[in-house]
Amino acid sequence: MLLYYITDRKQFPGPEPRRRELLLAKISEAARAGVDYIQLREKDLPARELELLARQAVRVCRETRNQKRETRLLINARSDIALATGADGIHLPSNAITASEARAIWSAVLTRNSKLETRNCLIAVSCHTADEIRLAETQGADFAAFGPVFEKVGTSLRAGIEALRAACQVSHMPVLAIGGVNLDNAHACLAAGAAGVAAIRLFQENNVREIVEKLRRSD
Secondary structure (H helix, E strand, O other), X not given: OEXXXXXXXXXXXXXXXXXXXXXXXXXXXXXXXOOOEEEEOOOOOOHHHHHHHHHHHHHHHHHOOOOOOOOEEEEEOOHHHHHHHOOOEEEEOOOOOOHHHXXXXXXXXXXXXXXXXXXXXXXXXXXXOHHHHHHHHHOOOOEEEEOOOOOXXXXXXOOOHHHHHHHHHOOOOOEEEEOXXXXXXXXXXXXXXXXXXXXXXXXXXXXXXXXXXXXXXXX
């Protein structure tokens, strides 16, 4: 089962410096627990502050190793920051550039600047329909987060298990379920064909090691 922690520092208590401190600690905890992917999704931060936070997150992931699984850090939407900070890739929202365009940018920058730390180009895409999954795969995405399967915070939006099943059936790339995923319903996502789950609260509000162990025992 692939596990994908998506960050939201605003859910942590305290002033901004404390929130960032707690976020980096949670990233370290997730990497130590063997979460496969982490998306730094702090969309409200100005570019300079996001870059600083991304550099810190990259360092934390590389310093905190799990013996069995490598955690790879993706930056939400910002190819420039992912490249500048040595992140492993990017996560593209559904309204962003395509995976093929992002990969072309990545390759062009690396060709011009051989000194950049980044060499990987892992591209994840947010999708909401089976057609979007199919398109993302043809455009070269490495995996997709499909949802919201069960819920989206603050709304009544939900795609449902059958929509997840349909999305998984049209794709050879991994499709991860997102949206209201918890310990009680994660197994239903796997049964529908999902390669894993993505979440904010599931990881951020709990002991990550315990969550990882429980999820992978049910795999």
